[in-house]
Amino acid sequence: MDYRILLVDDEADILEFMSYNLTHAGYTVYTAANGHDGVAKALEVKPHLILLDVMMPQMDGMEACAEIRRHKELSTTIIAFLTARGEDFSQIAGFEAGADDYITKTIRTNVLMSRIKALLKRHGEPASATVEASLTIDHERHIVLKDGRSIALPRKEFALLALLVSKPQRVFTREEIYDSVWGNDVFVGDRTIDVHIRKLREKIGNDQIITVKGIGYKYEP
Amino acid sequence: MDYRILLVDDEADILEFMSYNLTHAGYTVYTAANGHDGVAKALEVKPHLILLDVMMPQMDGMEACAEIRRHKELSTTIIAFLTARGEDFSQIAGFEAGADDYITKTIRTNVLMSRIKALLKRHGEPASATVEASLTIDHERHIVLKDGRSIALPRKEFALLALLVSKPQRVFTREEIYDSVWGNDVFVGDRTIDVHIRKLREKIGNDQIITVKGIGYKYEP
DNA sequence: ATTTATTGTTAATAAATTGTTAAGAGTTCA
DNA sequence: TGAACTCTTAACAATTTATTAACAATAAAT
Numbered sequence A, B: 001m002d003y004r005i006l007l008v009d010d011e012a013d014i015l016e017f018m019s020y021n022l023t024h025a026g027y028t029v030y031t032a033a034n035g036h037d038g039v040a041k042a043l044e045v046k047p048h049l050i051l052l053d054v055m056m057p058q059m060d061g062m063e064a065c066a067e068i069r070r071h072k073e074l075s076t077t078i079i080a081f082l083t084a085r086g087e088d089f090s091q092i093a094g095f096e097a098g099a100d101d102y103i104t105k106t107i108r109t110n111v112l113m114s115r116i117k118a119l120l121k122r123h124g125e126p127a128s129a130t131v132e133a134s135l136t137i138d139h140e141r142h143i144v145l146k147d148g149r150s151i152a153l154p155r156k157e158f159a160l161l162a163l164l165v166s167k168p169q170r171v172f173t174r175e176e177i178y179d180s181v182w183g184n185d186v187f188v189g190d191r192t193i194d195v196h197i198r199k200l201r202e203k204i205g206n207d208q209i210i211t212v213k214g215i216g217y218k219y220e221p
Numbered sequence C: 001a002t003t004t005a006t007t008g009t010t011a012a013t014a015a016a017t018t019g020t021t022a023a024g025a026g027t028t029c030a
Numbered sequence D: 001t002g003a004a005c006t007c008t009t010a011a012c013a014a015t016t017t018a019t020t021a022a023c024a025a026t027a028a029a030t
Helices: A011-024 A035-045 A061-070 A109-122 A128-134 A156-164 A174-182 A191-204 B012-023 B035-045 B062-070 B109-122 B155-166 B175-182 B191-204
Strands: A004-008 A029-031 A047-051 A078-083 A100-106 A135-138 A145-146 A151-154 A209-212 A218-219 B004-008 B028-032 B049-053 B078-083 B099-105 B135-138 B143-146 B148-153 B171-173 B209-212 B214-218
Touching: A004 A011, A004 A035, A011 A029, A035 A061, A047 A061, A047 A174, A061 A078, A109 B049, A128 B171, A135 A151, A135 A156, A135 B004, A156 A191, A174 A191, A174 A218, A191 A209, A191 B035, B004 B012, B004 B035, B012 B028, B028 B035, B035 B049, B035 B062, B049 B062, B135 B155, B143 B191, B148 B214, B155 B175, B155 B191, B171 B175, B175 B191, B191 B209
Parallel strands: A004 A029, A004 A047, A047 A078, A078 A100, B004 B028, B004 B049, B049 B078, B078 B099
Antiparallel strands: A135 A145, A145 A151, A209 A218, B135 B143, B143 B148, B171 B214, B209 B214
């Protein structure tokens, strides 16, 4: 699976070291040298996982984390802190800021890799999801693959479907859908989602997108 | 059975006294001198039982308890407060924070031991502790799982069942149900809950939701 | 044993939510 | 420019869910 990981650390060595390892493990890696750039980059590439150094100039990890958590379109992004060995994370109170986990920097490579793998797996798995699903979302080509056939979708429909498929079975509320597909500042009518859902059903098959009345929609392979 | 018990208390004497007794009773004992360390230790060793002093520097028992309860991987852990003699625990409102019981510190040794034994027993063998109710509420999927089967429920029914199942055996008064499922400003007729209960019984089996006449309803696995 | 308060049941009705269609505004691209 | 596509909306239909009324059944109290 094509996971996107964003590394945020001010130490070039660490950035390089981890970037190297993660890239070789098959992840798409983005980097930023401080909190500000990190937030900006996160909004741009919408990574699956963000590894945040706790101590940084400009905007430290904690602030960056809180800032990222303020953006609803990044609600499914996993955030993990990078800490120096021995730091007691619970005292750093990073969970308060919305982090999901923390990883010790000087950990051995294979341990690091399996930790990251586990992290990505734990929080719903786009990886196996797309494998299991009869539907594959190809972000790079902006195309949906169904039974070998490729289906081109307009932007909104694609974004909506991608969201639903990203976590099969999980119900996405209408609000979550608005925030993710439209953004929290745009206001569109109540029927807009319905119409897009209808079009998707037309194109990918009627029985895969399920209505949960009063809540939202979910995708079931 | 090889039970792990975590003692959290700032008084070294008590720590030593209890640790000694518990160890000799065959338990594996871990200790921590304050709330912070206690939480960290709990996450590390995943004890079956945590004995928490109510009064402590840094992070008191109440806070620590609430913090521990936030970690899902410790959901099966039993938490008991240690109180000075004479303190009325119900007034300490520790149950609010998620505690399971309380134990008076200055109790005699053999009484203490049998209390702890009972505590561990009451909450089932650690092995079977993971065996949950015959019903699982899957909030993410907005689905109820029963014997492997998934049952979809409408909004109100789902909320009502989720409330009851959240604390099996506990009786929820009609008022509590109204407040939780409808909200304290909405007023609906007297039969409304009944009808929802009826529908739930229809769907999940007649004998799991029990009427406590004059009070309310409860769920029994 | 009878009364009383409470809960169960049913079906009808109201309310809420979603589905559908077609039309129009805005875009894109040849 | 204009043809094709995308997005949004209004208006209405269809469906699902929630609530109520009326009455039956039951448990608790006298």
